[in-house]
Amino acid sequence: MKKLVLFFFVIAFLSGCQMRVLNPKSDTADTLTDLIYLSFGIMMLVLIVVFVLFVAFLRKFRERGKAKFDIPPDEKENKWLEITWTLVPLLLIAILAVPTVKATYDLTSKVSGSAEGSQGDAMTVEVVGQQFNWKFTYENGKESYDELVLPVDQEVEFRLTSNDVIHSFWVPNLSGKIDVLPGEETRLSFEPREEGTFQGKCAEFCGAEHTLMRFETKVVSQEAFESWLEKE
Ligand SMILES: [Cu+2]
Incomplete structure (x- = not known):
């Protein structure tokens, strides 16, 4: 058991695990992280209830000394038990589903809304993915490769397509x-x-050098962004 725990910590340490997903830095990422915490919370609730019952039943029905434990007669029908274990999962799924569907619609309409020009203040960046790099084109025609520079506190809309x-x-x-x-x-x-x-x-695994298809996203102040944009 000790070895197993040690193994877990060594693996977690060596993997360079940084938990970026749980460290949101935008409005969209906030929404997604909240959903992760919600589903994790529901999962932990189920896990704890199941394990507590498991241990309780183990204790209650364990064999004591030499006295043999009599197997109780089969439970034929129990209306309230059946209603309970049907309703509880339905309720948990509803608690998870409602905010998930809402977030999905909110995030989708955020994008399709700006397509109709209703979000006129969003900045547009065109993105082309190709084996094995990323090309970013800004509104003034400036292009950059594997380096995405964005101004802070500014809504950005990406229009993405692939060359291959x-x-x-x-x-x-x-x-x-x-x-x-x-x-x-x-x-x-x-x-x-x-x-x-x-x-x-x-x-998305896209070929032999997929792992090299990384880019840096630099979020800078509005002024720094303007001067970067004007630089050749
Ligand atoms: Cu790729």
Whole structure:
């Protein structure tokens, strides 16, 4: 048992686990992280109830000394027990489903809303994924490779497409994943709320050098962004 615990900590340490998903730095990422905590909470609730009952039953029905434990007669029907174990999972799924569906619609309408021009203040960045790098094109035509620079506190809408195979655009601190498809445009939007450098990557196995398909997302002040944008 001790070895198993040690093994777990060594693996967790060596994996360089950074928990970026649980360290949100944008409005979109906040929503997603809340959902993770909610589902984790429900899971822990179920886990604790099951384990407490498990241990309680083990104690209650254990064999004591030499006295043999009599197997009780089968329970044929128990209306209230059956209602309980039907309703409780339904209730838990409802608690999880309602905010999940709401968040999904909110995040989708955020993007499709700006397509109709109702969110005129969002900045647009065109993203092209290709084996094995990322190209970002800004509104003034400036291009950058594997380096995404964004102003803080500014809604950004990404329009993504691929030059070859299917990729997936992912900055764990800032947003969920979005598929990047050849011959089709997908969209994603978020508003970074803190300056800093965040690791981005391709989250869809796309070939031999897929692991090299990383990029840096630098969230900087509005002024720093303007001067970067004007720089050749
Ligand atoms: Cu890729």
